[in-house]
Amino acid sequence: xxxxxxxxxxxxxxxxxxxxxxxxxxxxxxxxxxxxxxxxxxxxxxxxxxxxxxxxxxxxxxxxxxxxxxxxxxxxxxxxxxxxxxxxxxxxxxxxxxxxxxxxxxxxxxxxxxxxxxxxxxxxxxxxxxxxxxxxxxxxxxxxxxxxxxxxxxxxxxxxxxxxxxxxxxxxxxxxxxxxxxxxxxx
Numbered sequence: 240x241x242x243x244x245x246x247x248x249x250x251x252x253x254x255x256x257x258x259x260x261x262x263x264x265x266x267x268x269x270x271x272x273x274x275x276x277x278x279x280x281x282x283x284x285x286x287x288x289x290x291x292x293x294x295x296x297x298x299x300x301x302x303x304x305x306x307x308x309x310x311x312x313x314x315x316x317x318x319x320x321x322x323x324x325x326x327x328x329x330x331x332x333x334x335x336x337x338x339x340x341x342x343x344x345x346x347x348x349x350x351x352x353x354x355x356x357x358x359x360x361x362x363x364x365x366x367x368x369x370x371x372x373x374x375x376x377x378x379x380x381x382x383x384x385x386x387x388x389x390x391x392x393x394x395x396x397x398x399x400x401x402x403x404x405x406x407x408x409x410x411x412x413x414x415x416x417x418x419x420x421x422x423x424x425x426x
Contacts, residue, residue: 265324274319326372328375330373332396333365334366334394337392339366354378355371356372369386
């Protein structure tokens with residue numbers, strides 16, 4: 240198997256209905272490298288491509304760089320099951336800088352940590368919330384220590400027990416009426 244992509248059943252919340260609806264781990268080291276490269280670039284290979292990263296053939300080019308996001312879009316890549324990549328533990332970490340004069344530096348200080356998937360500036364008591372994926376509770380503890388050391392922050396951590404949905408599609412809003420495009424009446 241080349242790549243374990245999160246099945247539509249799991250992403251949509253449906254129960255798995257067949258063997259192909261269940262995720263399987265990536266056991267082959269080459270497949271794990273390909274999956275990691277695809278997740279890292281945010282690119283998905285064409286459906287008929289079974290070529291490896293580094294190639295220059297036309298079907299492989301999306302995996303070697305992909306298209307750049309535009310002002311109205313963001314890069315979207317494959318939905319690779321994190322458990323298949325050995326990252327079963329997800330957590331939300333609320334971050335508060337110890338020195339509020341250097342609050343703006345926090346995202347830059349944490350950008351090099353590959354375990355961090357997203358970083359959000361938030362309103363409220365905390366300044367930032369990050370979403371992380373790691374291999375174990377011990378790895379989470381080490382990551383939290385590294386976050387505190389690099390960014391000079393205090394943290395509050397919430398471990399994710401189960402994800403019911405994520406990466407949901409957003410309705411396209413019509414420019415004139417602020418209604419979703421599929422519900423807007425034709426001009």
